[in-house]
Amino acid sequence: MFAFSSSSTKHLQFLLSSVCLLSSTTAFTPPSSPTRRLTTSLNMSAKQIVIIGSGIQGTSVAYHLHKSSSLPPDSTITLLEAKEPASAASGKGGGFMARSWGSGPTVGLHELSFDLYQELCEELQVESYRKLPVLSVLPGFGTKSTSKTSVKAPLIPSWLDGSVGRISPLGMGDDTAQVTPKEFVDKMLECMTQADKGVKLILGTCTGIECRQESDGSKSITGVQYQTKDSKTEHSLPASDIIVSAGPWSCQAQEWFDNAVSLPMEGVKSTSIVWKPPLDPKGNPINVDATALFCGEDDRFGTHLEVYPRPDGTIYICGIGGSDYISTSQLQSCAFLEECPPREDRANAATKAFTTMSNTYKEKGELMTIQACMRPCPPDALPYMGTVPGYNGAFINAGHNCWGIAWAPGCGKVMAELVLEGKCKCLDLRPFDPARFTMSGGRGGRGRKKGSLNVGEQW
Template identity: 25%
Template sequence: MRVAIAGGGIIGCAIAYFLQSAGASVTLIERGEIGGEASGAAAGLLIPPAAAVAPGPFRDLCLASLDLYPGVIAAVQAESGIDAECLASGILVLAESPELVQPLRAHARRQDASGRPTDWVDGAALRLLEPALSRRVLGAAYSPDEKHVNPGLLTQAFARAAQRRGAELRVGGALTGFLGRGPQVRGVSTANGDVPADAVVLAAGPWTGALGARLGAGFRTPPMRGQMIAYRSAAIRHAVWGEDGYLVPKARGFLFAGATVEDVGFRKTATARGIAGLRRMAAGLVPALRHAEVASTWAGLRPGSPDGWPVIGRLPGRDNVYVATGHFRNGILLAPITGKLVSELVLEGRSDPLLAAFGPERFG
C-alpha cells in the first residue's frame, strides 16, 4: 500500500517508520526540515504528565508508549546510526509549598501501585540526591528510572530508519492539496509535484487542522507556544519538576529550563518576558543558575486540540485519510504508540481500543 504522510515532526516520522516496517510504501512530505518545529524544540521528557496520574484512556496511552520506548529507541538508533541521547536521569517532582507535601506523598504511593517505582524523599536524602536545590524545597516524589531524549535527534532517527527501510523523504516542499473527489482520496499534491497514494496521514502538528478543513473536518489544532532556555551548567543530575516549570540536565553539559504554555497563535518567537519568567523559575529551584551562562533560547508550537487530548484516527467522511495530532505537551512521549497504532489502523483497518477515546469523530 502506498501511503503519503504530511509532516516530518516526530509523529509523522514515527508513523513512517512503523508503516514502512510493516510493508507499506511511504512518502513523507515535510515542507521545512525534519524535526524543524515542536519536535526539535521540546525538552524530550518521557514522563507521563500529572494528567496521566488518574486512571483512564490518556494514562493507558502514555504507559503503552513508555512500554514500547526501550525496544523502539534501540531499533531506530541501530538502523539510523543516530544516537538520540536517551538519558535515565530520573525525576524529582518537587513540593515547594506545604500544601503540596501530602498530595505528592500520595502521588508517590499511587505511582508505586502502577509498577513505576516512586519514593518520597526529603531532608538529608533529598539534599544528597540534589545538593544544589533551593533550601525552600520541602521534599519530592522521586522516580529514579524516568528518562529523556534529544527529541530532534530522535525525530531524525525515526526518519532515517524509515528511509533505510525504503521510505521516500520529500523535504522542503509543502503538501498543498488532495487528489480525487468523494470519500476516496487518490493522493496529494505538493510543491514538488503530485504523489499518488492509497492512503494519506495528516501529521502536520498545529497545521493539521487547516489541512483537515480542506477535507471537511471541523476540529482545530491550535498552536500552544512553549519557550525554553539552554544553560551551560552541570548544577543538577536529575530532572526536576517544580510548580512553575522544569529543569532537565541534557547531554554535552547543557541544562534545559522550560517551558511556557501560551495561546498566541503561530508566533514562534521567544520573548523577553517569557525568558525572564523561566530564568526566575530556574534560579528559584537551583540558585546557582542565577549566574549560569545562557547558551540559547527558543520557542516551539505544540499542537493543541479542542479538548486538549490527542486526535488520532480516520477522518470522518473519508475512507482513506487519517489524522495524528493534538499531542500537545506529550508528543515525544507518545510517538512510538502513535506510530504503531496508526500503522495498524492504515494497513489492517484495525482500530486499537487504546485509540477509542481519541478519534476525530468526537468533534462531530
C-alpha cells in the first residue's frame, strides 16, 4: 500500500486541525461573507449543505459552493468523509488532463475543466500543475527504434533511451497538462478551512438520509445519518441539501433514496507505480524531461502504459493491465473502501515494460511506490450528475470513470450552480441524468479516449 511521507502526514494533520472534527450534532454557524451579503437576496434561507465524500470531486463541489455569490448568508458546507481527504483515487491517480479529448456530451466537461484548472492552480498556488506534451509510443519488441517518428527530437525525453517502436504526437502541450491530485485537494481544503471560511470536515461514514414528506408527494432532505470511525453510534447531521460524491461507493445511495434512482456501478481496481528520479554518478537527481507517454499494447507484459513525469522528478505509471472488476453489490458493501491492495505481479510487469523502454531507469531507477485505487464506471461510461427524482435537495455527482480528476473543477462548478440556482448555466447535464438507468441502459467503455480514439487501458 501507498505510504504517506512525513510531510504528507504533517499536512493532513494541519488540515484536520483547521476543521471541525465532530462526533455529535453540534451546530456550526460561519461568519457571513460581506461579498455574499451584497450579491445575495436577504430573504434567501441559509443552507445546510452536506457533501458525502472529500475526494477531488466532492472537494471541488465544496470549493465552488464556498466561492459562489449565490450561497445564502450563514450557510454551512460540510464534507462527510469515510476515511481521509483524497484517500482513494484522488490520492493515487495520475492527474492527466486534455482539453480536446472529449467526445459527444463530455466535450464541455473537458474544455471547462481544463480552463478552470489553469485558473484555480494559479489562484491556489498549486506547484504540481503544468502543461506538457504527450507522445504515443509503440513497443520496440527488442530493437531500439526511435527513427520511425514524426516527432521533433526535443520532444522525445532523454530517458526514453531503450527499445521503442514508432513515436507520434498526441498533444503538443497547448491543450494537455497534469496536476498531482492530492496537492490540488489539499490546497482547496486549506483555502476553505481557514478559521473564518465556513466549511467543516467530519470523519465518518454515511449510513442513510433523513427527509420530510411533502403534500405533493415529494420528499425534502432534512438530515444525514452517519457513524464515526471509532464508534458505531448513529449521529444525525442537519441538512437542507446533500451531494453524493463518493466515487465508486456512491452506488450505496440507491438504498438511501429507497430505490428512487438506480445507480449501477462497476469499480475498476487497478495498480499503479511511482519511480524515484534517477541519480547521476555524484548522487544528484537527474533532470526528468516533462513529456508524457501513452504506450501501445505490449503483449509481452500485458501492459498499455501511461507514463507521467511529475515536477518533483518522480514518474507515475498506470495502465499496467490486470485490473479487477468490482460489482455494484460489492461496492454497496464498501468493498476496498478501507484498504485497496495492489497486485505485485502487475507492478512487476509494468517495471519490465518500462525498463525495456528506458535504459536510464533500468540502470539507475528505483521503484518508490506500489499502490492501487478504483475508478467508478457506470454502464455507459458517463458520470451521474444531477438531481434525485422525487427528492428536494438531493444530488448525485459520481461515476466519472478515468476522467474524474481531469473533470473535477468543471463538475464542481456545474454542481454548485445546480444546488444554488436550480439549474446549470455552463453545461448541458441531461446526458448525465442520474435517473437514466432507473428502467434500462446500455454498456459503453471503460478506458481513456482522445475523442473516439482509444488511447489508454481499456480492459
